[in-house]
Amino acid sequence: MKKLDDYVRTIPDFPEPGIMFRDITSVIQDPDGLQLAIDEMQNLIKDVDFDVVAGAESRGFIFGTALAYNMKKGFVMIRKKGKLPCETISEEYELEYGTATLEIHKDAIKPGQKVIIVDDLIATGGTIKAMIKMIERLGGEVAGVLVLMELKGLKGREALGNYKLYSALSYEGK
Numbered sequence: 001m002k003k004l005d006d007y008v009r010t011i012p013d014f015p016e017p018g019i020m021f022r023d024i025t026s027v028i029q030d031p032d033g034l035q036l037a038i039d040e041m042q043n044l045i046k047d048v049d050f051d052v053v054a055g056a057e058s059r060g061f062i063f064g065t066a067l068a069y070n071m072k073k074g075f076v077m078i079r080k081k082g083k084l085p086c087e088t089i090s091e092e093y094e095l096e097y098g099t100a101t102l103e104i105h106k107d108a109i110k111p112g113q114k115v116i117i118v119d120d121l122i123a124t125g126g127t128i129k130a131m132i133k134m135i136e137r138l139g140g141e142v143a144g145v146l147v148l149m150e151l152k153g154l155k156g157r158e159a160l161g162n163y164k165l166y167s168a169l170s171y172e173g174k
Contacts, residue, residue: 004040005169007033008149020173022149024120028062037148037168038066041118044166050114050143052076054135056102056127057083059120063148067118076108076115078131089137093130102127104134111139121149122167125159132163 009026013019027033041063054076055064061077068075081090081101088103109115115135122128122145132142142163150157150167157165 002032002036004033004036007036008169020171022121022151022169022171024059024148027148038063038070040168041146041148041166042067042070044168045116045144045146048116048144048164048166050116052109052113053116053118054078054104054109054131055118056131060118063120063146064118067116067146076104078102078104078134089134091130091134093126094124095126100127102130102134104131104138106138109135109138109140113140114143115140116143117145119145119147121151122147122156122160122165123151123154125154125156128156129159132160 007027007030009023011021011023014021027037052074053064053068055061056078057080065075081103084103084105087106089106090101090103092099092101117128117131128145135142144164144166146166148168150170152170153173
């Protein structure tokens with residue numbers, strides 16, 4: 001029986017020399033890989049008390065929606081700037097070469113709701129920190145952060161401070 005990391009394709013020297021790119025497309029395009037990923041992620045949070053799942057465009061949608069469905073929770077979309085139709089709040093965050101902005105509907109999180117944030121990976125933690133800020137500005141409580149993959153060399157876990165991070169896979173490098 002294959003393990004979850006058996007489904008992750010590693011591409012050396014992408015996007016630059018010395019980087020080992022961990023590709024999740026090989027996980028989600030395989031029915032067994034996708035099911036194993038969702039099952040393992042769900043198992044990590046089975047004892048966490050939460051009301052709703054939030055995920056960022058686009059890979060957070062893949063894992064977050066499946067988990068919300070399986071666990072009978074709602075799903076909140078966090079999108080790139082300009083993609084949501086109703087009134088939003090936004091948060092700008094740093095990328096390796098510039099900045100980006102995420103948005104969430106103002107009515108997506110109710111005060112006091114406990115939220116699990118789901119994404120495909122954590123690297124430096126910038127995207128997830130932006131999601132945390134918006135959820136808390138709306139009065140939500142972040143019950144934890146769940147990712148398929150953690151790239152330990154980029155220190156995203158440390159950037160999250162006291163927020164609980166659950167990762168199905170962990171890699172030492174960048």
